[in-house]
Amino acid sequence: VANIEKALAKVPGVISANVNLASEKATVEYLRGEASMADFRRAVEGAGYSIRAEVGAEGIAEPDVVMAATRREIRTLKTKLIFAGSIGLFMLLIAVSEFSGGWSWLPPFFSNHYLLWALATPVQFWAGWQFYQGTWGALKHKTANMFTLIAVGTSAAYFYSVAAILFPGFFAAGGREANVYFDTAAIIIALILLGRFLEARAKGQTSEAIKKLIGMQAKxxxxxxxxxxxxxxxxxxxxxxxxxxxxxxxxxxxxxxxxxxxxxxxxxxxxxxxxxxxxxxxxxxxxxxxxxxxxxxxxxxxxxDTALAQIIKLVEEAQGSKAPIQRLADIISAYFVPAVIVVATMTFILWYFWGPAPALTFALLNFVAVLIIACPCALGLATPTAIMVGTGKGAENGVLIRSGEALETAHKIGAIILDKTGTLTQGRPVVTDVVAAPGFKEVELLMVAASAERGSEHPLGEAIVNSAKEKNLPLVDATEFNAIPGHGIEARINGQKVLLGNLKLMQDRGLSLDGLEEKATRLSNEGKTPMFLNIDGRAAGIIAVADTLKPNSKEAVRELHRLGLEVVMLTGDNQRTAEAIAKQVGIDRALAEVLP
Missing domain, CATH: 2.70.150.10 (Calcium-transporting ATPase, cytoplasmic transduction domain A)
Structure with a gap:
């Protein structure tokens, strides 16, 4: 992280550079005209890294470009992981056989150290080449990174083994056995590749959250x-x-x-x-x-500039943001790697001069062990990966997290704000009440209303039709259907003229409500939407529809109160509905009719 940030910061015209290791994104603020994407590419490649996809300042990252690059990375890592892992396990099997009493249950050919050398070489310099690239980039900037630890550690094991094969007499003269440790280098590279493969796959799954948001747009x-x-x-x-x-x-x-x-x-x-x-x-x-x-x-x-684009931008910025603890981890990593190399070198010296025989073997093994065990992969990846996966999973479930800092300070929360639709409620309207006027039956009202609404695309109409189907009521085809935007519908059912809609529709048509207004007001106060049904000019009754509570909403609010949190509901719904829902679940305060 520090290497790339320093390289980008040195480009003329750059004001600031921020790199997120987990999301593999760099955000650069620069003076237009004084720096270009080509300059940034040269700086990044000079640091030993490469740019997979370029995203300009004019819009949102194209998800297909990013996903394609991520899929290529996953395929490459998977191929190298399978190759390195297979050879590493094969070598480990040979080592176990050797230590358990010889090569009796393996063909003698496999005891050939030259074969192990041939197998280990592509693992070291093909599967593990990225570690050398990262090390070289760091050296050019007179620094070290976690790739340095991996490259130095595995190279020490590899070249020691090569020396043991080529110069066995040197080891014999010193009273040492010419052991090889190709398996150690191969297994270490395979394990590091496994971690990078799992990390890349997690990033690919997280990027799907952004892709789903962008998929909401019309084409x-x-x-x-x-x-x-x-x-x-x-x-x-x-x-x-x-x-x-x-x-x-x-x-x-x-x-x-x-x-x-x-x-x-x-x-x-x-x-x-x-x-x-x-x-x-x-x-x-x-x-x-x-x-x-x-x-x-x-x-x-x-x-x-659209509202959805701003929401997507918020999620992307949150995934790329750094929490305060992550900035601290970046600083520590910059000093940690050189310190580990110094400690590993001291370990080698101590074991070589004061350790038991064979001193060189023990010194080398402990040198490699210190380098590999101290690899700060977790230090550099834990926080940004947690932020990236957390914000991505949140976006997938409709929760937008502003930044990594917001996640880190979450333990200080004193109040929690909940959305209503889909969070506290089911997110879809259902029929809650059927009120019949004198001379009419509830089943009759629901059957007539559902028959009339069969031609409607309105969610309230769909709720009425679904309720009738759940009760297995027979529905008939409507004729002369007409949707009245903002008011309701009219149709003819079995020769009867049916009108279903809000209070304003009935008032505009000059129809009597026969005292149903009071019941409609009560239903409205409960957060429900009352619809008046009129059949052949007579007030037949009311059908109320509402977005009902989820079964666990009350328990969830009680648990939040138990934790000492104030619970506030924020919704774009009307004030009356908001207050009714808040009262039902025991929420302290409701803010209604608000926009994102």
Whole structure:
């Protein structure tokens, strides 16, 4: 980390450079025109590393580019791991056979040290070549890193073994046995490669969280240019474009409605459990889903400026951020490696001059042991890997973590803020109450309402249809179906004219409610959405729908209170619904109608 940061910082025009070892990303702040990507590439390669993918300042990292590079790395590491591991285990098997009383159960050919030398060489200089590259890059900057420990340690074991094969007389003259330790070098390289393979695979899985967020975006947009409707890639949309959105489609980018009305599912952005009615002058957010009507809107934000892009950027910055303890670990690592090399050298000297015979063998083995055991892989990787995997897993589950520092200071939390939709509640509306007016039955109301809503794409209508199906009620086909955006629906069922919708729809049609207003108010106060049903001009009853609580929500809030935390609910839903849900689960405070 320190080597790359120093190399990048030396590039003329660079203000600051921050490198995250776990996510393998470098963030460089520089003066435009005074430095270029080519300069950064030369600096990184000069430090003994390579750039897999370049991401400019104009937008979000392209997930396919990053994932492709990660997959290539995983394939390469897997190949080298299998190769080094197989040869290392084979050599270990030979060593065990030798120490257990000879080579009796292995063919004599395998006792040939030249064979072991031939097998160990590609492991040392092909599978382990990356360690030499890292060491050379560090030496050019007059420093050392954890690759230095691995390269020096395994090279010592390898070249000692080569010397034992080529000059056995030298060892015999000193009263020492010419043992070889090719297996030690191969096993160490295989174990280090195993760790790097598991690390790379974890990073690949974490990157999927970012890819899922980016996958929420629409791929194309229907724009109006020179009086014609054109389907164009989302990347070609510009601010000021007029875009048409039809029912069931995603809103491509952020903008303001110019014409038409519809209801839009904004739950993935705001947490609003019910679709939000939109009309002229209202803002729409990219990646949200249009449920009912068609509308036209003017683009106000595209690319990296959209709300979803900002959320993705937040997750990426959190994964690449450094916690205070990680910055401390980076500083320690810079001094730790040279100190270990000094200690290992002293160990060799002590064992060589004052150790038991064969002194050289014991001195070398202990020298290698100190270098390998002290390898600061955990010191350099533990914190950034935890931050990267934690923030990625959080994003996958809808939890955005601002930074690594936020994770580190989490133990000081005194209050916790919970989202409502999908966190405390199920995240989907269901029928909770059916209130029948005099002369009507509840089953009849549900059957008529579900039959009318079969042609609707609105989540409230889907909830009514699902409730009727769960009760195995017979449904009939509706005729003269008409969706009234922002109000409800009308249809004809078995010759009867059916109207289902909100209070405003009934008032606009001048229909009597026969005293159902009071019951509707009570249901609203409980956080439910009441819909009035009118059949042939008569008030038939009310069907209430709500996003119900998860079974474990109350217990979770009680546990948080037991830990001494204040619990606050934050939601894009309306104040009445928020207060009702908060009361049900025992939450201290509810903040409603807020945006991300």
């Amino acid at each position: 194309t947009a229907r724009v109006v240019r020179q009086g014609q409707e054109l389907d164009i890639p989302i990347e070609e949309v510009v601010v000021g474009d007029i875009i048409i959105v039809r029912p069931g489609e995603k809103v491509p980018v952020d903008g303001i409605v110019k014409e038409g009305r519809s209801s839009i599912d904004e739950s993935m952005i705001t947490g609003e459990s019910m679709p939000v009615e939109k009309g002229a002058g209202d803002e729409v957010i990219g990646a949200t889903i249009n449920k009912t009507g068609s509308f036209r809107f003017e683009t106000t934000k595209v690319g990296k």
